[in-house]
Amino acid sequence: MCTESTDSRMTVFLRNNFSGMSTRAAKELLDVAEISEKAKPKSLKPEQYRALLEAFQGERTLDNKPVKLLNPPTNCLSPIEELLIKKGLSKTIDSRFVTTMTRSPTVTQGNPYQVEVGLIFGEGMLADRPVEVLRFANRVPLMYQQGGCLLTKAIESVDWRQYGLDQAGGRGVPKGPAAILVHLASTNVQFTSEAKEALADNSEVLEETRKALLEMGRGLRKHLEKKKKMAKTQEKFELVNDIIPAIAAKSAQILGRPVPELAGSITKIMSAVIAEEETVWNKETKKTDVSITLFNYTSRARSYTLLASWPERDGATMENNNTGGRKEATGVWAWKLDTLEPGQTYVIKYTLSGLEKGDWTDTDVFFRGSQDVIGATKMDEKLLEEIRRQEAVGTTDEEEVSDESDDAESLAEPEVPPPTGQQTLFGGGE
Amino acid sequence: MMSRTHTNDETKTALHAVVAEMYDKIVKGEAPTMTLPVRTKTNIAFDEKLGVYKYGKKRSTRDATSLGSAKQLLRALHVVEFIEEMIDAGKSSTLREMYYISEAWGLGKFGSQNESNNLAEDLEVVTKCLREDFKLRPEEDGARMIGNLTLRERNRRGEWMRINARDDVGDSGYGVPYNVELEKIELLEHDIKFIMAIETGGMFDRLIENGFDEDYNCGLLHLKGQPARSTRRILKRMSEEWDLPVVVFLDGDPWSFRIFASIAYGAIKTAHISEYLATPSATYLGITADDIMAYDLPNDDLSPRDVEALKAELTDPRFADPWWQEQINMMLELGKKAEQQSLAKYGLDFVTDTYLPEKLAELGLA
CATH class of the missing domain: 1.10.8 (Helicase, Ruva Protein; domain 3)
Incomplete structure (x- = not known):
């Protein structure tokens, strides 16, 4: 040069x-x-x-x-980005739960890079087999030498057992009905050989990938915990809706006596308030239908405020919400409910439009009230305040960001070409 | 001779009491329940009057507050209904047939045959009836028997047949039917001095081939491992009605100890009917832990499971007497177990010419 x-x-x-x-x-x-x-x-x-x-x-x-x-500029990188990862994963494997994690770009040995990971979990995949590993480098799939690849090693370094996947001894590729996608975008992807089949070791990249996987794992764990809770609720419903009436009918029939009134037993068995949430994609309307049902299976009248999360930030709009309510914070809607008498149920229904299939599959339900609600989480007021505070700061945040970019520009030399597309740091120019 | 069966009406009344417990709870606005004795070794106690081990006072309540136990209750109701139908129609069925019939019970259907067997046992325990009262038959076949003893069996055409278990049978012996109650079997006469119950078929056949039953004037009974109810029942009847000593010849391992306990003291699973099944006068002949040493028998090391079983037996009330404690501890110390057939080390005739005569002499039977 x-x-x-x-x-x-x-x-x-x-x-x-x-x-x-x-x-x-x-x-x-x-x-x-x-x-x-x-x-x-x-x-x-x-x-x-x-x-x-x-x-x-x-x-x-x-x-x-x-x-x-x-540090070199990182906006030259080309990540796949969350939306495409989600869509891609859902397309190859038809399943319910998809989570992704995109780390902020960073630099190793003078090369900017960025790690993205995605995970899909659920039916249609074998539970007793190792998870499928989908590796990508600069959007190009890596097909061979899975074992010798840095991205695989990062997956193996995570103890997946704490996130709900099976893994012998907490090492190696985990087992479970899941697929894990790992993408490394970098201006200088280091391969193990000219064949470009596997990524070479680099402790910084490994650590960064590991962090991304850990963060994503937390999402999976949350999902599995919720699923477990739902299964438990489902069991209770089967118990009071099917089994107890059957016991009552059969015993009455054998003894030749009238079928007894069940309300008392059911209240006694459940002795809980239960919320059931259902978020489904409506094929015909191309919208997401959400329904939340609250059952009072206790012997006392109860009153609650129910809150639900919804993807307001992602540009969704709420429609057909006949039960009213009000906006509590960005992405959180609240309904103050009338008093629920023992044995009474209350149903909230609404539709979310402006979303694609698979964008929103899980609605978090929160409550405010004295008695616990199975299937819902007690509203953490501090968390809500935090969201509100972020909202308030949100606008100023953006200003700050633009300030910074101004500074960066004034610092940058005019000769530096504006970063466009994929460009290697040292390859440009002479 | 105690009659162990109940009349159809008694059985129905007892079953209705179980159903009424559930019904009444619902009427009271509570979760339906079924109360039954705890069926573990912590809840068996020696009954002085009967001389066997019976369930103690501990009761557990199965209530419909969880899906699993609620389904159990529903299944119990279906079984009760099914039994009533059989009683009314004069039919009977095997436990396996009941398991398949449960396919039609919708929510009340069984997940496995084990479940249906356990539930039948639960109902027996709660109602104090027997599965014969319920018109339920086991799948298991009874044991084989050989020796100079004569009995009468009513065959499927309702005719009584006189059978001598030495002269009227082949080398496989007399096959004990599943029902050995008075209505099916009468014990007529015998010319034997004692009965020997044997764990394995190989040893049973060895003794027959060597003519042991005739040389020593005894009846031989093949237990087929853990003996079926009918096997234990006929052993008990012969021992009581003919006043014969019973000796038990088993492998020398922790599981054989359990087989002996279920013959002599009553099994934990069937402690509700111990007085019909257990033969308290039975004696353990071998193979004892000291036999392994005394006869220098080929042996195997105790597996971890064996050791666990032995340790569990140390706290089992049925093995509380000093002789058993000593045997169990000796086996634990040795760390060895031996099979009956290991006696063949000294030749095919060693067991009939040397081992058994020596052991029987100790008991004053030869």
């Missing part, structure tokens, strides 16, 4: 040819490499090249510290 450069001074050469190189950094680099700022790039000697390289790599130091360089 130096020999072909027509620049007259090293400082100009550095600033023109390297990304994010400030005047300060260029001066410091040259200082550390013991090269004159005014030296002509063309006339540099081989030892000087080496010295400069050493300065870049932090082997030569200034006051015992490597020269500080700006």
